[in-house]
Amino acid sequence: GQNIDQPTEMTATEGAIVQINCTYQTSGFNGLFWYQQHAGEAPTFLSYNVLDGLEEKGRFSSFLSRSKGYSYLLLKELQMKDSASYLCAVKDSNYQLIWGAGTKLIIKP
Amino acid sequence: SAVISQKPSRDICQRGTSLTIQCQVDSQVTMMFWYRQQPGQSLTLIATANQGSEATYESGFVIDKFPISRPNLTFSTLTVSNMSPEDSSIYLCSVVPGSTEAFFGQGTRLTVV
Numbered sequence: 001g002q003n004i005d006q007p008t009e010m011t012a013t014e015g016a017i018v019q020i021n022c023t024y025q026t027s028g029f030n031g032l033f034w035y036q037q038h039a040g041e042a043p044t045f046l047s048y049n050v051l052d053g054l055e056e057k058g059r060f061s062s063f064l065s066r067s068k069g070y071s072y073l074l075l076k077e078l079q080m081k082d083s084a085s086y087l088c089a090v091k092d093s094n095y096q097l098i099w100g101a102g103t104k105l106i107i108k109p
Numbered sequence: 110s111a112v113i114s115q116k117p118s119r120d121i122c123q124r125g126t127s128l129t130i131q132c133q134v135d136s137q138v139t140m141m142f143w144y145r146q147q148p149g150q151s152l153t154l155i156a157t158a159n160q161g162s163e164a165t166y167e168s169g170f171v172i173d174k175f176p177i178s179r180p181n182l183t184f185s186t187l188t189v190s191n192m193s194p195e196d197s198s199i200y201l202c203s204v205v206p207g208s209t210e211a212f213f214g215q216g217t218r219l220t221v222v
Contacts, residue, residue, distance in 0.1 A: 033210055042201055042213035043152070087151060089211075097142075097211060101151040 002026045004100035006088050011106045012078055020073045020086050020103045028093020034062050034073045035087040037102065043087055047073070075105075083107045111136055111206045115214025122192055122221050129188045130217045132202035137182035142203040142211070143175070152201065158185045192221045 004024045012018040024032070031050040035043035049055055049064035049071060061074040075082055088100040112135040122128050132141065140159055144152040155175055156166040164177040178186045189196050202214040 031209070040199075040216075040218070042216045043211075045210040045212070048209055095205075096154075097205075099152045 002090075002092065002098050004088055004090060004098055006086075006100045006103045008101070009104045009106065011108060012075075014078055014080060014107055014109050016078050017074065017076050018078060018105065020075075020088075020105065022071045022073070022088035022100055024069050024071070024088070024090045024098075024100075026090045026092045026098055029066060030091040030093065030095055032062075032064055032071050033089045033091070033097070034060075034071075035089065037085045037087060039084075046086075078107050080107050080109070111138065111204050111212040113202060113204065113212060113214040115202055115217060117217055118215055119218040120220070122219065124193050124221055126192055127188055127190045128192065128219060129186050130200055130202070131186050132184070132214050134183045134204055136206060138204040138206050139182070140205070141179065141185045142205075143177065143185075143187045144201040144203060146199045146201060146216075148198075155187070155200075189219065192219075194221045197221045 006022045033048050034046040036046050037043040047062035049062050054063045059076045064071045085102040085104050087102045089097045114133045116131050140157050142157055143155040145155055146152050154167050155170045156164040158164045158177045158179040160179045160182050174190055176188045197220050200217045203211045205211045
């Protein structure tokens, strides 16, 4: 079966750095996505990785290793507004998105 | 990119009734996706709606309970039929206009009492 694992919840301090990991086992791979979702709102796109390596976009970076079935989202200089759920999703061989359960990130002052 | 207008944003419904959710996209897209997200959980795909053909439902979801219409390439509706409290959830429509990221409507927060 297809499976995406990510931690249920993480806590970090304002101004610090946090890394959210995602491991996946899917039938084929056509890209990995990270989304941010604030409570009561729709998910919003953060990053996309299809090749191995690090993609940097401001305070957020995303890393992919296809051979290990592994990705992480790195958030730097954490702000209170970064408190949200972070969803990892993989596009499989049928180009269907398979979603992880999400990681709830709590930022403390 | 794509902008999706989803209505209603929230509703409180009596059990046994039905609610139709609408999504309007600002561009033509081949497929539209309908998701359910229960409190504290991730997205569960209900069905994929294609214009001019029957929607494709995921395991655990049936057309009688969640009928879908897709009259053209910019619009779709999802009906939640004969509702029960277990149907209380957030319902989201989504499109993938290119080969990359998905875009979502604002979501419909449904409470069944």
